[in-house]
Amino acid sequence: MRWLLRKDLLILRRSRLLLALLVLYPVAIALLIGFAISRGPSKPHVAVVDETPPGQTVHLGGREVQVSSYAKGLLAGVTEIPAATRQQAQAAIESGRALAAVVIPADIVARIGSVNGPTGLEVLYNGNAIEQSIVRAQIEAAIAKANVEFSRQIQGAAAGASRELLEGGEHGPLGAPANMIGLNRIPSVLRENIKGLPAGRGRRELERVEAFATFAKQSISETGKVLSTIGQPLKIRTVLLHGRRTPLDTFAVAVAVAISLMFVCVLQAAGGLALEREENALERLLRGLVRARDVIAEKTILAAGCAFAVAFAMLAGISAFVPLEWSRVGQWILALAFGALAFGAVGTAIGALAREVRAATLLAFILTLPLALLALVPEGAVSGALNAVIAVLSFLFPFKAALEALDTAVNGASPALWVSLLHLAVLAAAFSVLAALGLRRAR
Amino acid sequence: MSALLAAEEIGMRFGAITALDDVSLKVDPGEIVAVVGPNGAGKTTLLSIISGLIKPSAGRLVPPVPEVGWAPQQQSLYKALTARENLELFAHLESVPDADAAVERMLEQTGLASRADERAGNLSGGNRQRVNVALALLGEPPLLALDEPTAALDPAQRERLWRFVAELAHGGTAVLFVSHNIGEVQRWATRVVVLDRGHKLFDGPVEELAAGGELEQGLLALLAGWEEAA
Numbered sequence: 001m002r003w004l005l006r007k008d009l010l011i012l013r014r015s016r017l018l019l020a021l022l023v024l025y026p027v028a029i030a031l032l033i034g035f036a037i038s039r040g041p042s043k044p045h046v047a048v049v050d051e052t053p054p055g056q057t058v059h060l061g062g063r064e065v066q067v068s069s070y071a072k073g074l075l076a077g078v079t080e081i082p083a084a085t086r087q088q089a090q091a092a093i094e095s096g097r098a099l100a101a102v103v104i105p106a107d108i109v110a111r112i113g114s115v116n117g118p119t120g121l122e123v124l125y126n127g128n129a130i131e132q133s134i135v136r137a138q139i140e141a142a143i144a145k146a147n148v149e150f151s152r153q154i155q156g157a158a159a160g161a162s163r164e165l166l167e168g169g170e171h172g173p174l175g176a177p178a179n180m181i182g183l184n185r186i187p188s189v190l191r192e193n194i195k196g197l198p199a200g201r202g203r204r205e206l207e208r209v210e211a212f213a214t215f216a217k218q219s220i221s222e223t224g225k226v227l228s229t230i231g232q233p234l235k236i237r238t239v240l241l242h243g244r245r246t247p248l249d250t251f252a253v254a255v256a257v258a259i260s261l262m263f264v265c266v267l268q269a270a271g272g273l274a275l276e277r278e279e280n281a282l283e284r285l286l287r288g289l290v291r292a293r294d295v296i297a298e299k300t301i302l303a304a305g306c307a308f309a310v311a312f313a314m315l316a317g318i319s320a321f322v323p324l325e326w327s328r329v330g331q332w333i334l335a336l337a338f339g340a341l342a343f344g345a346v347g348t349a350i351g352a353l354a355r356e357v358r359a360a361t362l363l364a365f366i367l368t369l370p371l372a373l374l375a376l377v378p379e380g381a382v383s384g385a386l387n388a389v390i391a392v393l394s395f396l397f398p399f400k401a402a403l404e405a406l407d408t409a410v411n412g413a414s415p416a417l418w419v420s421l422l423h424l425a426v427l428a429a430a431f432s433v434l435a436a437l438g439l440r441r442a443r
Numbered sequence: 444m445s446a447l448l449a450a451e452e453i454g455m456r457f458g459a460i461t462a463l464d465d466v467s468l469k470v471d472p473g474e475i476v477a478v479v480g481p482n483g484a485g486k487t488t489l490l491s492i493i494s495g496l497i498k499p500s501a502g503r504l505v506p507p508v509p510e511v512g513w514a515p516q517q518q519s520l521y522k523a524l525t526a527r528e529n530l531e532l533f534a535h536l537e538s539v540p541d542a543d544a545a546v547e548r549m550l551e552q553t554g555l556a557s558r559a560d561e562r563a564g565n566l567s568g569g570n571r572q573r574v575n576v577a578l579a580l581l582g583e584p585p586l587l588a589l590d591e592p593t594a595a596l597d598p599a600q601r602e603r604l605w606r607f608v609a610e611l612a613h614g615g616t617a618v619l620f621v622s623h624n625i626g627e628v629q630r631w632a633t634r635v636v637v638l639d640r641g642h643k644l645f646d647g648p649v650e651e652l653a654a655g656g657e658l659e660q661g662l663l664a665l666l667a668g669w670e671e672a673a
Contacts, residue, residue, distance in 0.1 A: 003535045011523045280519040284578070287495050287513065289536040 004290065004298045008272060012306075022306055025260070026313040033256050033318055044135045046078040047089040047101035052108055078138050093126040100125045100135040162223045183220060186213040251413075253318050254406040255376070257311050261336065262343050262372060262399055265307035266364045269347025272299045273435070274360030277442060292439045296432055299351065300344035307340045315410070324410060331409035331417055338424040339402030345431035346398060352438025368399070375400035398427045447472050447585055447617045448493065448509045454501030455488050455641075462488045463499070464641040470586060475608070475618045477632035477649075479625065479662065484638040486621040487516075487590055493619065494588045509586060512579035516591040516621075518571050519578070522564030526555050526574045529563055530581060537582045545581055553577045553607065569600030576604070580611070587611065589620040593627065605631050629658040637665060644669050 012019060081098045083089040089101035103122040123139055125132045168182030181189070190210035197203040276282040276295065286292055315324065315332060347364060354360035375394040380387065394400040405420035407413040414420075446469040455463040463485045470476055478486045491497045493504065494513035520529045530549055534542035550556045553573045563571055572595060579587055587608070593601040609631060612618050622628055628635060628649065635652055637645040644665055645652055654661035 003532055007521065007524065007528075007532050010528065011521065014523050279521050280515060280517045281521060283496055283515065284513070284519045284533070285536070288508075289533070 001290070001294045001298045004285075004295065005302060008298070008302050011275075012302075022264070022310055025264070026310045026317060029256060029260055029314055031317065033253060033314075033321075035321065043079040044100070044131070044138060045081055045098045046135065046139070047081045047083040047092040047098040049083045049086055049089045049101060049103045051086075051106040052104060053106070078135070078142075089124065093124060096126075098126070099131050100139065102139060158223070162220050166217065166220055183213060183217045186210075187217060249322055250324065250411045251407060253315070253322055253324070254403060254410050257314050257318075257336075257410075258339065258399065258403040258406050259372060260314055261307050261311040261339050261402065262368055264310050265303045265340050265343035266347040266350065266368050267361055268306055269299050269303035269344045270351040270354065270360040270364040271347075271357045272303060273348050273351025274354045274357045277354070278356045282439070282442065286439070292436050293432070296345075296348045296352075296435045296439070299348050300341060300428075300432065303347055304337070304340035304344040307343065308336050311336050311340070325412075328409060328412070332406075334417065334421060335402070335405035335409035338421045338428075339398065339405055342398035342402065342424040342428040342431070345428040345435065348435035349431045349438060352435045352442060355442075368397075371397040372399040375403065395423075396427070398424055398431075401427065446470060446505075448511075449505040450489070450493060450502065451505065452502040453489065453492060453499045453504075455485070455492065455497075456500045461641050463492075463638075465502070466638070466641070466643045467502075468636060468643070468646065470617045470619055472585065472615050472617050473612050474634055475612050475620070475632050476634045476636060477628040478619065478621045478636045478638060479623070479628055480638035480644075481666065483640065485641045486638055489638065490588050490590050490619065490621050493586075510582070510584045512582065512584035512587045514576045514579040514587070514589045514592060516594055518575040520563050520571065520574055523562060525560045525562055526550070526566065526570075526577075527559040529574055530577060533578050534581050539582050545583075549577045549581060552580070554603070567600075568595045569597065569603075572596055572600070572604065573607075576607075585615070586617045586619060589618065591621055591623070593622070593624065601627070625659045625662060629653065637662065639666060639669055642669075 081092055083092055083101065086103055089098070089103065092098040093101055101124040105122065121143065125135060166183050168180040168185065170179060187210055190206060190213060194203060194206050194210065197206065273295070276285065285295060312332070318324065319326065350364045350367065351360045354363055371393060374390050375397065377390055382390065401420050401423040404414065405417060405424060408417045408420060448470045450466065450468040453463050453466045466485070466489060478489060480486055492499045493509065494511050495508060524532070527546060527550065530546040531542065534545050539545045550559050553576065555570060555573055555577065558566060558570055563574055566574070572592065576589070576592065593604055596604065605627065608618055632649055634647065635645065635649050636643060637652070649658060652658060652661040652665065654664060
């Protein structure tokens with residue numbers, strides 16, 4: 001096997017394009033992922049047409065808010081392109097300077113103050129489906145935020161009025177009498193006065209008034225709680241059942257590294273074994289010079305070694321942009337090594353089927369890419385039967401196991417790294433057996 | 444003189460197809476034996492069995508694992524490696540004693556010494572075939588099996604290769620080769636074996652089959668007679 005490995009390294013060294021690719025690939029991907037994750041998205045350009053009269057204000061919970069400054073806050077998630085009229089906004093969209101326009105109608109203040117339902121903001125879109133989706137999401141998020149803010153202001157105003165009714169005093173609601181008695185005191189005052197009254201119709205009437213005042217006090221006391229529920233009826237409380245939460249950016253790192261590991265390894269192993277057949281050397285080798293299992297092991301080890309180096313270099317490069325825990329480097333190595341061996345075995349199984357390098361490469365690409373993408377489909381995202389098929393395929397192909405191992409190794413996503421490693425080891429053995437069967441058939 | 448190799452009652456089936464049926468053959472040292480016959484006769488299958496590439500469905504070889512240097516019809520070498528590197532690799536894989544000396548000797552014998560450090564992919568078809576034959580000869584095997592050795596060569600290259608093979612035979616190496624080139628068979632072979640549809644039709648000296656001095660006529664007459672009888 002030593003001489004075969006030496007021969008393949010010599011051939012690899014002479015394939016300048018492949019060698020350059022193996023060196024440049026991790027650098028380029030690491031930089032790409034690093035910049036993509038460490039820099040926030042650019043804000044989409046949106047034209048804003050404010051049709052309200054200048055200086056117009058909205059009265060919210062005792063506060064005067066300028067419509068124009070409120071709109072600026074609303075659209076903090078986009079890059080605003082000022083437009084004086086709707087026509088200017090449309091021109092900005094048509095010329096491509098803006099992806100969308102938001103029109104704040106002239107009657108927005110009157111509509112906020114009325115009871116005629118929600119106030120409408122008009123949004124004009126342009127661009128392709130993805131751009132529209134991004135802008136729509138930004139604007140809808142801004143509107144949702146504004147609605148919560150309106151709700152909070154209204155809730156505050158209502159709570160203040162309730163408090164004045166309960167406590168009374170000199171600063172009651174607009175139009176309230178001076179030194180107003182609060183609902184909190186009325187029941188006790190009535191009870192004191194009722195005590196001194198003789199039995200009869202007058203006393204009974206006052207007792208009914210006292211009962212009503214007690215009920216009203218209790219009811220209004222509950223108003224604050226009810227209003228806060230109306231403001232935000234549902235809140236999310238997340239509970240993680242086991243393991244640690246993986247931040248999206250470091251999970252993206254694990255996905256990118258797993259995909260690179262898979263491609264480099266599968267393509268190289270498949271191409272390496274197919275090359276033996278393309279050069280008609282396989283028959284000479286298997287004529288008692290080397291065993292088929294040694295050829296498979298050699299191709300797997302070489303491909304796994306190269307892919308391991310590429311993937312490790314990627315992780316090291318990405319760690320310059322995304323904080324990765326270097327204290328877990330031992331686990332990275334284990335996950336990368338087992339993943340690479342499993343992918344290498346897959347590559348040899350593919351290589352054993354193909355007679356030439358180009359066919360092996362194409363086959364490797366066609367088989368691995370969809371299987372890797374299937375493994376990324378979340379459980380339950382598709383119907384039951386399809387979900388089961390995807391689960392089986394993902395179990396039989398090493399991508400999901402490699403991704404889980406890497407996620408665990410890099411992010412500590414699950415406490416049981418060994419489960420993924422065992423899975424990968426079993427798959428490596430199974431695909432090596434398939435490769436051996438393929439070679440036997442090829443002879 | 445005892446036979447270098449004996450193939451006894453060899454049979455080979457691929458599913459429902461009978462590639463060889465009860466074929467026996469002996470090869471003595473220094474002989475140049477040609478295996479001829481129409482396409483599908485079983486020539487390459489017989490050579491593959493003798494070379495140890497496949498195991499026969501029936502019959503046996505004596506010795507069971509003969510020492511055979513094998514040069515396939517399609518050159519079996521790495522085009523990204525030089526002629527020398529190809530020879531070094533297989534010399535080490537075959538555990539040839541003093542591999543470096545064996546490589547140098549083979550480069551000299553095959554006339555490749557001046558092109559030894561050129562990549563095989565850059566060599567002419569004739570030189571690649573010489574590397575292919577040199578790979579078969581690395582372990583100095585007593586029997587050389589050649590499958591269509593001159594198929595891709597021009598007349599001058601063919602002549603040079605056959606002179607080299609004849610020298611080997613003169614030195615005691617037995618040569619078993621498959622060919623469609625009847626002129627070459629008549630000129631270089633000492634014995635001819637004729638196969639058709641897996642059956643051995645003839646095994647004897649070239650002169651015996653050559654009717655009126657023309658081997659091709661004798662071969663055609665033999666095949667026609669066999670066709671009629673079948």
